[in-house]
Amino acid sequence: MLSNQLRPRRLRSSFNMRNLIRENSLSTNDFIYPLFVVAGERIRKEIPSMPGCFHLSVDEAVKTAELVAALGIPGVEIFGLPEYKDEIGSGAWDPQSPVQRAIKAIKKAVPELLVVGDVCLCQYTSHGHCGQLNGNCIDNDKTLPLLAKVAVSQAEAGADIIAPSDMMDGRIAFLRAALDDKGFNDTILMSYTVKYASGYYGPFRDAADSTPQFGDRSTYQMDPANSREALKEVELDLDEGADIIMVKPALAYLDVVKSVRAACTRPIAVYNVSGEYSMVKAAALNGWIDEKRVVLESLLSMKRAGADIIITYHALDAARWLNE
Ligand code: PBG
Ligand code: ZN
Secondary structure (H helix, E strand, O other), X not given: OOOOOOOHHHHHXXXXXXXHHOOOOOOHHHEEEEEEEEOOOOOEEEOOOOOOOEEEEHHHHHHHHHHHHHOOOOEEEEEEOOOOOEOOOHHHHOOOOHXXXXXXXXXXXXXXXXXXXXXXXXXXXXXXXXXXXXOOEEEHHHHHHHHHHHXXXXXXXXXXXXXXXXXXXXXXXXXXXXXHHOOOOOOEEEEEEEEEOOHHHHHHHHHHOOOOOOOOOOOOOEOOOOOHHHHHHHHXXXXXXXXXXXXXXXXXXXXXXXXXXXXXXXXXXXXXXXXXXXXXXXXXXXXXXXXXXXXXHHHHHHHHHOOOEEEEOOHHHHHHHHHO
């Protein structure tokens, strides 16, 4: 009996056998760690909705960036809380804003660490939307030149990678042209190509004070019910010149990651967003799950689905565990 039968358990029989046939792996090289920078000095204030994440003044952000590099993580992504908001979000391209100052200071202190600038207006507009208003509508084409100002100001501060998260149509081609025009031909565009209108952004909006003051983002971010539409967004961004394609959120959209992987040869990033992070943290703090196991298993699932890059608030912990 069973003599001719393939027994999958043979290949699971020992530690080394499992290591030998493993299909996917996680490495510290896979991660980008997001940082929230604020004005002031010596500020390191824990974000209530995201335990283990902090609002950092620029000096503290530099210290964290040094730690990130020491752990073997290739990059950080910078988000900022501005000192002022207005109708058009002009703080987003102010060279004295915390984001621009942090980019400059981190590139000076740790030149080899990749710095990603998140390009959007929602943290900077009084209404909390990602674009310029025309009545109660978000005006796509009026927003593009504003995003270009943000991208150029971050490139001037030294950002290696520009990551537009606004979801306006045509912004990749527009930003590519604006960057090239200023001589930033080598600045990389990592597009938030497939970004869903998600409830999982809740903790981030508390952290970044970017909740829309009226309505929601469903006229520009994608409907969670759609997957073919993701491939249409990918096609457009490939055409417009995105260097890296992103899918966001990650865990609830791994099917989308897999289909995007099949549709494109450019590197794919996934954004393991704030709500995904905070749910795991809350369960871990209650002693309901084994945090290390669950985090590493979730991050590995993103690699298995086809991601090359994982933007995650778990990056520091995961790197420590992987370096053990
Ligand atoms: C803003 C932006 C958001 C995130 C990154 N950039 C939220 C939003 O669209 O409201 C979400 C990140 C997270 O939840 O971790 N354009
Ligand atoms: Zn936004």
